Amino acid sequence: MKTGNIRNRFGRAAAMTAVVALVLLGGTLPGFAQTAEGHPQDLEIEIINATTGEPGTVDRMVIEYITARRNSVADFEPDGSAFTAHGVPVINNGKYIVTVWKDEVPYWWSKRGRELVDGPVVLHVFDTVSSLDGISISGLNLVLRRQESMLRLEYMLHVANLAKPQVTANGYPSTFEIALPPGASEIEAGYTRGPDPTSIAVNFSRKTAGLSVPLTPGQNQIRIEAVVPWTDGMEIPVGSNLPVNAWSVLTSPVWLEVGSTDIEENDSEQVQGFRRFAGFPLESGETVTLRLNSGEQAAGPGEELFTKEAPAEKDASTEADADAKEGGSQLPLILMGIVIIVIVVAVRRRR
Numbered sequence: 001m002k003t004g005n006i007r008n009r010f011g012r013a014a015a016m017t018a019v020v021a022l023v024l025l026g027g028t029l030p031g032f033a034q035t036a037e038g039h040p041q042d043l044e045i046e047i048i049n050a051t052t053g054e055p056g057t058v059d060r061m062v063i064e065y066i067t068a069r070r071n072s073v074a075d076f077e078p079d080g081s082a083f084t085a086h087g088v089p090v091i092n093n094g095k096y097i098v099t100v101w102k103d104e105v106p107y108w109w110s111k112r113g114r115e116l117v118d119g120p121v122v123l124h125v126f127d128t129v130s131s132l133d134g135i136s137i138s139g140l141n142l143v144l145r146r147q148e149s150m151l152r153l154e155y156m157l158h159v160a161n162l163a164k165p166q167v168t169a170n171g172y173p174s175t176f177e178i179a180l181p182p183g184a185s186e187i188e189a190g191y192t193r194g195p196d197p198t199s200i201a202v203n204f205s206r207k208t209a210g211l212s213v214p215l216t217p218g219q220n221q222i223r224i225e226a227v228v229p230w231t232d233g234m235e236i237p238v239g240s241n242l243p244v245n246a247w248s249v250l251t252s253p254v255w256l257e258v259g260s261t262d263i264e265e266n267d268s269e270q271v272q273g274f275r276r277f278a279g280f281p282l283e284s285g286e287t288v289t290l291r292l293n294s295g296e297q298a299a300g301p302g303e304e305l306f307t308k309e310a311p312a313e314k315d316a317s318t319e320a321d322a323d324a325k326e327g328g329s330q331l332p333l334i335l336m337g338i339v340i341i342v343i344v345v346a347v348r349r350r351r
Contacts, residue, residue: 038065038091038113044120047081047100050217051127051165055081058100058125063088063116066095082120090116097195103128105168105214108194126217130171134163135215137240140247143274144292146230146256151292153184155224159215159242166217174203174210179237179287182206184226189213191222207237232293238262238279239287249277255295262288 043063049056063074063085073096074088090096094113099106102125109123139158144151155178161169169175180187189200191213200222203210213222228234238247248266251258252274263277270276282288 038089038094040087041090041117043085043088043090043116045078045083045085046120046122047078048122048124049127050124051167056102056125057081058102058123059104060101061085062099064097064099065089065091066097070097088116092117098123099194100125102126103168103170105170105216106194106198107216110195126166126168128170128214129163129167130169130175131163131167132169132171132176132242135159135161135169135176136243136245137247138219138245140238140240140244141250142236142238142247143250143252144236144256145252146292146294149230150227151230151234153181153224153226153228153236155222157222157224159220159222161215161217161220163217168214168216170212170214172212174212175215176213177208177210177241178224179207179239180204180209180226181228181234181236184209184228187224187226189222189224191220193220234292236290236292237287238290239282239285241285243284244279244282246281247279249279249290250274251277251292257293257295259291259293260288263290 045061047056047058048054057080058078061074061076061078062072064070065073073090074085076085078085078100090113092113096111096113096116098109098111098116098121100123101107105126105128107123107125111121115121136159137157138160139156141156143154143156145154157178159176161167163169184204187202187204187209189202189209189211190197191200192198193216201212202224203212209224211222211224213220238244238249249258249263250271254273254275256275258275258277263279266276266278279288
């Protein structure tokens with residue numbers, strides 16, 4: 001056996017032994033730890049209770065790497081107000097969503113990978129209360145669409161939580177209520193405070209819908225949809241157990257009549273195909289009623305404005321011919337009258 005071959009074999013054996021030793025001792029090789037989401041990193045996290053200004057705690061944390069979809073790279077239950085998330089794969093330029101839960105209320109942050117790595121990452125959460133003090137509906141837009149035998153309702157709410165100190169309101173079985181017409185069905189609700197719309201549980205009684213939704217400090221956007229059978233003279237209530245600072249109504253088709261002394265038509269901000277009405281502020285627990293009817297255009301038969309034939313105009317030459325014919329038919333009678341008069345006069349002269 002040649003000396004060169006022996007050395008090569010001993011060299012390869014030594015290299016393999018080094019690799020095994022490194023792995024057994026807990027070391028890592030460059031590139032071996034690389035994953036599709038990046039290099040594993042230890043991330044330092046701190047939780048602050050923004051209500052008290054003191055260190056806080058959370059029940060759960062999830063970190064998601066955002067590509068064409070959301071990829072969970074960490075999901076665990078933290079211990080304490082300051083902790084380390086071990087071995088989280090991170091790409092410096094990657095986009096991440098960090099979600100924590102406190103008292104079953106989710107809070108979201110959008111972070112870049114470098115922000116997570118450079119840490120510590122400080123996250124603020126709030127105490128949770130059931131009180132509605134300092135909370136109001138800053139804007140309510142109600143859209144009413146008459147579609148054949150159904151009326152579709154869409155409520156778009158902006159709920160302002162200005163409570164001091166800052167807290168999250170979240171009651172059970174509902175946080176607040178909003179008036180809905182009797183017979184409403186297919187009720188769906190959601191809010192868009194996080195990265196995706198989140199469904200809201202609705203507890204509907206005969207006249208009100210209770211919404212189980214966390215109202216965090218600042219503005220909260222909520223959307224409610226429902227349908228109700230259409231009848232002329234039907235009544236739509238508007239109100240909430242929260243004060244309503246401003247509200248408006250959009251109705252379609254434009255011939256839909258709305259009867260109420262609590263609204264006035266807004267001609268300056270009309271929307272194509274709709275009529276817009278502006279309402280007066282409502283106190284907590286105050287409800288007003290809108291009475292809907294089909295307008296005259298809907299009650300009477302629709303006139304075919306563009307297909308109905310216009311009355312045919314009389315041709316002037318035709319009228320002249322008709323007059324000539326009428327005059328011609330009267331001429332023999334006139335001549336006969338003249339002849340009779342002449343004969344009578346002649347007979348009298350002979351006598």
